[in-house]
Amino acid sequence: MKNIALIGSTGSIGTQTLDVIRKHPDRFNLISLAAGRNVERAIEQVQEFQPRVVAVERKQDAEKIQQQFGEFVKVFYGKEGLIEASVLHDADFLMNALVGSLGLEPTLQAMEAGVDIGIANKETLVTAGHLVTEKAKAHNVNLLPVDSEHSAIFQSLEGNRIDEVERLILTASGGSFREYTRDQLEGVSVEDALNHPNWNMGAKITIDSATMMNKGFEVMEAHWLFNIPYDDIEVLLHKESIIHSLVEYRDKSVLAQLGTPDMRVPIQYAMSYPERLELRDTNRLNLWEIGKLHFDKPDFDRYRCLRYAYEAGRTGGTLPAVLNAANEEAVKQFLQGKITFLSIEEHIEKALERHQVIAGPSLDTILEVDKETRAYVSSRIG
Numbered sequence: 072m073k074n075i076a077l078i079g080s081t082g083s084i085g086t087q088t089l090d091v092i093r094k095h096p097d098r099f100n101l102i103s104l105a106a107g108r109n110v111e112r113a114i115e116q117v118q119e120f121q122p123r124v125v126a127v128e129r130k131q132d133a134e135k136i137q138q139q140f141g142e143f144v145k146v147f148y149g150k151e152g153l154i155e156a157s158v159l160h161d162a163d164f165l166m167n168a169l170v171g172s173l174g175l176e177p178t179l180q181a182m183e184a185g186v187d188i189g190i191a192n193k194e195t196l197v198t199a200g201h202l203v204t205e206k207a208k209a210h211n212v213n214l215l216p217v218d219s220e221h222s223a224i225f226q227s228l229e230g231n232r233i234d235e236v237e238r239l240i241l242t243a244s245g246g247s248f249r250e251y252t253r254d255q256l257e258g259v260s261v262e263d264a265l266n267h268p269n270w271n272m273g274a275k276i277t278i279d280s281a282t283m284m285n286k287g288f289e290v291m292e293a294h295w296l297f298n299i300p301y302d303d304i305e306v307l308l309h310k311e312s313i314i315h316s317l318v319e320y321r322d323k324s325v326l327a328q329l330g331t332p333d334m335r336v337p338i339q340y341a342m343s344y345p346e347r348l349e350l351r352d353t354n355r356l357n358l359w360e361i362g363k364l365h366f367d368k369p370d371f372d373r374y375r376c377l378r379y380a381y382e383a384g385r386t387g388g389t390l391p392a393v394l395n396a397a398n399e400e401a402v403k404q405f406l407q408g409k410i411t412f413l414s415i416e417e418h419i420e421k422a423l424e425r426h427q428v429i430a431g432p433s434l435d436t437i438l439e440v441d442k443e444t445r446a447y448v449s450s451r452i453g
């Protein structure tokens with residue numbers, strides 16, 4: 072039996088993680104959950120899974136849950152609440168399903184406590200990949216990929232040597248506007264941007280997918296997870312999202328992982344690794360039904376965020392934290408209807424241009440840069 076701590080329980084990855092736990096009660100036991108403001112859903116989850124520790128974003132919501140469940144659960148709130156839900160002496164695995172760089176500190180603290188991490192929360196690796204990978208090594212904990220592309224690469228690497236890899240190829244759907252020219256992106260709506268062709272995900276990652284910042288983040292995530300230089304990580308447009316990513320070896324053999332788009336597959340694999348458990352109610356991949364798969368090269372002028380991500384990743388230091396924070400703030404403002412879709416990349420570009428890079432930043436420096444960058448982007452919007 073594996074004891075699971077889950078932060079971000081009410082979101083897309085969080086609820087699918089709970090579905091995996093629900094399907095395997097003999098294998099997984101939920102000992103804590105952390106949610107944000109979706110208190111009704113959090114309460115239902117507490118009723119069903121009976122974790123002993125619960126965290127929510129706001130004090131008043133924590134009090135409400137504490138009253139309802141009494142002594143059976145300990146309820147916390149805020150940033151400290153996220154840490155309480157992540158660092159438990161008997162946790163075997165923390166699923167980090169939070170959105171944003173908010174996930175960084177709980178991840179680092181759980182690793183210090185020797186807990187293996189399922190890392191869906193890519194912003195943590197983007198913002199502070201050097202700190203996270205160092206900490207994983209120092210405390211001998213596994214950092215298991217949950218993102219579908221990284222799970223595909225992880226699976227395609229199994230039984231092979233990393234020093235025999237020549238190239239990682241990350242597939243990209245192209246997002247909600249993949250058939251649009253740059254001119255057609257003028258004035259697109261939030262609703263249209265949220266309409267991902269293949270995946271049903273949280274709002275922020277759906278916008279990141281439309282700008283292709285998601286793929287840029289995934290390049291950075293792959294760099295840190297698999298220790299591969301940026302020059303050897305490529306992006307391939309593949310609109311069906313059937314091939315989840317590929318690894319090319321030095322003999323030019325290419326291994327890949329395929330499947331119908333269902334995040335419960337990589338979620339479950341991270342949780343059950345190195346075993347594969349049954350997943351009954353997912354769709355089988357019948358290639359004859361699909362008939363054709365399509366591939367294309369990404370255009371770095373059409374998808375500028377992809378270019379910024381490679382540049383920030385190659386530069387390193389504090390620049391990736393700026394990229395992430397500027398993106399988080401700009402996407403938030405776009406979702407609130409305050410800026411246009413195309414101006415997301417404009418704000419990011421300006422934030423990157425003005426930043427004086429600090430090499431090898433500490434956690435405190437990263438947190439400071441994160442805060443300062445959000446304030447800068449917010450002040451540009453007014």
Ligand SMILES: NC(=O)C1=CN([C@@H]2O[C@H](COP(=O)(O)OP(=O)(O)OC[C@H]3O[C@@H](n4cnc5c(N)ncnc54)[C@H](OP(=O)(O)O)[C@@H]3O)[C@@H](O)[C@H]2O)C=CC1
Pocket residue numbers: 078079080081082083084085105106107108109110127128153168169170171173191192193194217218219270271272273274275276334
């Ligand atoms: N969805 C997907 O298919 C995939 C997602 N990912 C990555 O996984 C991560 C999660 O994505 P996704 O599940 O889509 O995101 P969602 O927006 O659906 O969920 C985010 C979760 O974080 C919680 N949260 C947000 N702010 C706070 C806060 N201040 N305090 C506590 N909890 C908070 C939300 O709580 P609440 O709703 O209660 O406010 C929710 O539970 C992201 O990093 C994303 O890039 C990667 C691959 C695929």
Ligand SMILES: CC(=O)[C@@H](O)[C@H](O)COP(=O)(O)O
Pocket residue numbers: 218219220242243244245246270276279280281285286334
């Ligand atoms: C499901 C998943 O892993 C997402 O990150 C997905 O990759 C988004 O799709 P695109 O970024 O390829 O549009």
Ligand SMILES: [Mn+2]
Pocket residue numbers: 218219220289
């Ligand atoms: Mn992905």
